[in-house]
Amino acid sequence: MARKFIVGGNWKMNGNTASIGEIVKFLTAGNLDPNTEVVVGVPAIYLKDVRAQLPCSIGVAAQNCYKVPSGAFTGEISPAMIKDVSCDWVILGHSERRTVFGESDELIAEKVAHALDCGLRVIACIGEKLEEREAGKTEEVVFRQTKALACQIKDWSNVVLAYEPVWAIGTGKTATPEQAQDVHDALRQWLCKNVSKEVADSVRIQYGGSVTAANAKELASKPDIDGFLVGGASLKPDFVTIVNAKC
DSSP states (O other): OOOOOEEEEEOOSOOOHHHHHHHHHHHHHSOOOTTSEEEEEEOGGGHHHHHHHSOTTEEEEESOOOSSSSSSOTTOOOHHHHHHTTOOEEEEOOHHHHHTSOOOHHHHHHHHHHHHHTTOEEEEEEOOOHHHHHTTOHHHHHHHHHHHHHTTOSOOTTEEEEEOOGGGSSSSOOOOHHHHHHHHHHHHHHHHHHTOHHHHHHOEEEEOSSOOTTTHHHHHTSTTOOEEEESGGGGSTHHHHHHTTTO
16 A cells, blocks of 8 residues: 655744745745655644745644643643644644643643643654663653554544654654664554554654764665655755655
């Protein structure tokens, strides 16, 4: 089954009106590969503005949302709010949400389920820490995180998994293409055994972790790597080269 390549740019807590204007310029002038789906993850305060500036061919994602429609949850946003500003994606479970903000596998899964129920498309992040990889626990960790998601997800058609080894995020270290492929392949086998062969064959699995214009093409050549979730590099014109890695 053909899976459309998908590249996400996670801007994290970066940007202002002027710098975002520059990002919009290179995205709209960059001759992006039409065979690659592109989504940018934008700070909540700029979601409406960025959605208005970008063509509809580029998706706009919130970087987080909560598990209920509304209520006394100061500082949170809901899937309904994201949709209200005409955005249709959200990134959930990023390692920074897990490690800095203490979000559990169960909370992330509940947030994913609610976002899907509200009609959002979800990039759901999983990945192991350095000490977990060194202890040989990579599969144990990513299978546990994926199991929590699978217990809550009824329909996988609007889900993209993003495998992001925590030790490779923002560090300059990158899993080798072979290391990344091995984990992606193992995840697909887990999905086949525990969810369904159809889901295993169709769900897209991105790689994230110090992806650059220099290493993107080799990573993209692997059969189970269906795209990237890019952090810092998505703020720079080189992001266009990463988007076009399958060309």
